[in-house]
Amino acid sequence: MTLLEAKNIKKSFGNKFNRTDVLKGIDINLNRGEFVSIMGASGSGKTTLLNVLSSIDRVTSGQIYIDGTDFTSLKDKKLADFRKNDLGFIFQDYNLLDTLTVRENIMLPLAIRNMTKNEAAGHFEKVAGELGISELANKYPGQVSGGQAQRTSAARAFIHQPKIIFADEPTGALDSKSASDLLKKLQQLNSTLETSILMVTHDATASSFSHRVIFLKDGQVYTSLTRGDMTQESYYQEILDTQRVLGGVVEDAE
Ligand SMILES: Nc1ncnc2c1ncn2[C@@H]1O[C@H](COP(=O)(O)OP(=O)(O)O)[C@@H](O)[C@H]1O
Ligand SMILES: [Mg+2]
Numbered sequence: 001m002t003l004l005e006a007k008n009i010k011k012s013f014g015n016k017f018n019r020t021d022v023l024k025g026i027d028i029n030l031n032r033g034e035f036v037s038i039m040g041a042s043g044s045g046k047t048t049l050l051n052v053l054s055s056i057d058r059v060t061s062g063q064i065y066i067d068g069t070d071f072t073s074l075k076d077k078k079l080a081d082f083r084k085n086d087l088g089f090i091f092q093d094y095n096l097l098d099t100l101t102v103r104e105n106i107m108l109p110l111a112i113r114n115m116t117k118n119e120a121a122g123h124f125e126k127v128a129g130e131l132g133i134s135e136l137a138n139k140y141p142g143q144v145s146g147g148q149a150q151r152t153s154a155a156r157a158f159i160h161q162p163k164i165i166f167a168d169e170p171t172g173a174l175d176s177k178s179a180s181d182l183l184k185k186l187q188q189l190n191s192t193l194e195t196s197i198l199m200v201t202h203d204a205t206a207s208s209f210s211h212r213v214i215f216l217k218d219g220q221v222y223t224s225l226t227r228g229d230m231t232q233e234s235y236y237q238e239i240l241d242t243q244r245v246l247g248g249v250v251e252d253a254e
Contacts, residue, residue, distance in 0.1 A: 009062035037207035040216030088157030147178025208236040
C-alpha cells in the first residue's frame with residue numbers, strides 16, 4: 001500500500017561555519033494511487049522537501065524508500081535512471097523545450113525506452129487525448145496558452161507511466177479557470193491510472209483536489225488533513241481554517 005516512505009528527513013544548506021537547517025526531521029508516507037498536497041508559508045521548506053523526495057537533491061540525513069528501495073544510497077547514474085523511469089515532473093514554469101513541438105516535448109520521456117514508433121505514438125494519442133491537447137501536437141510552446149503549456153507538461157509527466165508525479169506549484173502561473181481545468185485532469189488521471197501525485201501548492205483551491213494535505217511549518221510537519229467523505233467545499237474550508245491557525249505568511253509571493 002505504501003509507495004513512498006520518508007524517515008526523519010533532514011536537509012541543511014551551507015557549511016559548518018554558516019549552516020541553514022531547512023528540513024528538521026520529516027516523516028512522510030505516500031500510498032499507491034494517493035494524491036497528496038504539501039502546503040505551508042513561503043520559506044517553510046516545501047520546495048526543498050519536494051526536491052529531496054523526488055531525488056533532484058540529496059538529503060543531509062534520513063532514508064527515502066520507494067517501493068521498498070532506499071534511493072538515498074544509490075549512486076548518481078542509478079539515481080538518474082530511476083528518476084527517468086519511475087518519476088514524472090511538473091514545474092510552475094512548464095519547463096518545455098521551445099525548439100520542440102508539443103508532441104516532441106510530450107514524447108521525450110519515451111526516448112530512453114525500447115519502444116516501437118507505433119507503441120510510442122499510441123502512448124502519445126492516449127495521454128494527449130486525456131489532457132485535451134491532441135490538436136496542438138504540431139505547435140510550439142510559444143504558440144500555445146499557459147494552460148495548454150501546463151497540460152502539455154502534465155502529459156509529458158504521465159506518458160511513461162511513472163510511479164509518482166511530483167508537481168511544484170503547477171497552477172502558480174495559471175488563471176483560475178486554467179488552474180481548475182488542470183487540477184481536474186490531474187485528479188482524473190490520478191484515479192484512472194493510479195499514478196501517485198505529490199503536489200506543492202500555496203493555493204487552498206488547488207489542494208482541495210487532493211486526498212490529503214500535509215502542512216509544513218519551519219521545516220517540520222505541523223499537521224495534516226484528509227478529505228475522507230467531506231465534500232470538496234467543506235474540505236476547502238477546513239484547509240483555509242488550518243492555514244489560518246498555522247498563521248504567518250501563508251500566501252507565497254513566488
Ligand atoms: N540552495 C539553497 N541554499 C541555501 N538556502 C536555501 C537553498 N534552497 C533553499 N534554501 C532556504 O531554505 C528555506 C526553505 O526554502 P524553500 O524550500 O524554497 O521554501 P518554500 O518552497 O516553502 O517557499 C528558505 O529559507 C531558503 O532560503
Ligand atoms: Mg517553493
